[in-house]
Amino acid sequence: MTKPTDVSVENPFEPTEPPESYFVPAADVYETADGLTLLAEMPGVKPDGLTVTVEENVLVLRGDPAAADEAGELLLKEFEVGPFYRAFRLPADYDTQKIDAKLKQGLLTLHLPKSERLKPRRIEVTVDE
Amino acid sequence: MALVPYRGRTMPATTLSSLRDEMNDLFSRFWTSATEPFGLAEWSPSLDVSETDEAVVVHAEIPGIDPKELDISVVGDTLTIRGEKGDEAEQSGRTYHRVERRYGSFTRSLVLPAAVEPDQVTATAKQGVLEIRLPKSQESRAKRIEVTGA
Numbered sequence: 001m002t003k004p005t006d007v008s009v010e011n012p013f014e015p016t017e018p019p020e021s022y023f024v025p026a027a028d029v030y031e032t033a034d035g036l037t038l039l040a041e042m043p044g045v046k047p048d049g050l051t052v053t054v055e056e057n058v059l060v061l062r063g064d065p066a067a068a069d070e071a072g073e074l075l076l077k078e079f080e081v082g083p084f085y086r087a088f089r090l091p092a093d094y095d096t097q098k099i100d101a102k103l104k105q106g107l108l109t110l111h112l113p114k115s116e117r118l119k120p121r122r123i124e125v126t127v128d129e
Numbered sequence: 130m131a132l133v134p135y136r137g138r139t140m141p142a143t144t145l146s147s148l149r150d151e152m153n154d155l156f157s158r159f160w161t162s163a164t165e166p167f168g169l170a171e172w173s174p175s176l177d178v179s180e181t182d183e184a185v186v187v188h189a190e191i192p193g194i195d196p197k198e199l200d201i202s203v204v205g206d207t208l209t210i211r212g213e214k215g216d217e218a219e220q221s222g223r224t225y226h227r228v229e230r231r232y233g234s235f236t237r238s239l240v241l242p243a244a245v246e247p248d249q250v251t252a253t254a255k256q257g258v259l260e261i262r263l264p265k266s267q268e269s270r271a272k273r274i275e276v277t278g279a
Binding site: 027030031032073079103 | 175176178179180181182192194196222224226227228230231254257
């Protein structure tokens with residue numbers, strides 16, 4: 001069994017059909033007493049353009065931003081609009097059935113609760129007299 | 130005889146001056162990092178600026194920033210966007226495995242390519258993309274001039 005500290009969060013992981021070209025969203029991953037939280041920046045992605053899948057402990061995020069109306073003459077271009085894609089390998093300690101995903105202002109917040117079997121439990125000792 | 134620059138004439142001078150140039154270059158690169166084009170703080174939003182006949186349109190990527198926290202102003206021909214990306218990373222009880230998002234306050238100023246009507250500037254934020262629309266003033270709108278033939 002892997003310890004919670006052994007969270008291996010893999011960088012772009014190949015399978016599960018990434019788009020032909022994509023941006024890798026910047027992500028923060030942290031662990032608290034009750035689970036794992038992942039924040040990923042996907043500006044321009046609406047909830048209906050986002051898919052989050054978990055398959056064999058690989059979490060895949062894909063976001064397709066709505067096309068921006070680029071009218072007129074472009075004077076400065078510092079960012080481009082395109083699909084976001086990223087995959088993370090999850091440790092077995094999290095309950096992937098209970099992932100909670102929120103998308104607000106282009107920031108995806110995923111929360112994975114710790115499996116019930118890993119939560120510390122106090123075992124009452126009954127004294128049999 | 131052709132004039133030969135002093136530096137090129139003798140080996141020691143060439144080596145020393147190129148070393149000096151390299152050191153100067155190193156220091157100048159150290160102080161002005163390529164990631165800070167305006168000598169600003171560690172993070173500032175990326176901008177796209179486009180111009181149509183009627184308006185100047187600025188798009189900025191601000192994922193995770195509450196639009197209410199932004200301060201947008203137009204003074205003369207300069208647009209300034211100020212804001213702060215809250216540093217959540219400081220909270221205790223968290224074990225971080227990855228910190229890639231960048232936090233901090235930022236200020237970005239932009240000299241507009243045309244005079245605008247400051248009273249009619251609108252800003253909307255959707256899905257972490259800010260759009261600032263600055264309608265051009267009457268004077269700066271393109272006018273088509275008809276050529277009359279005799």
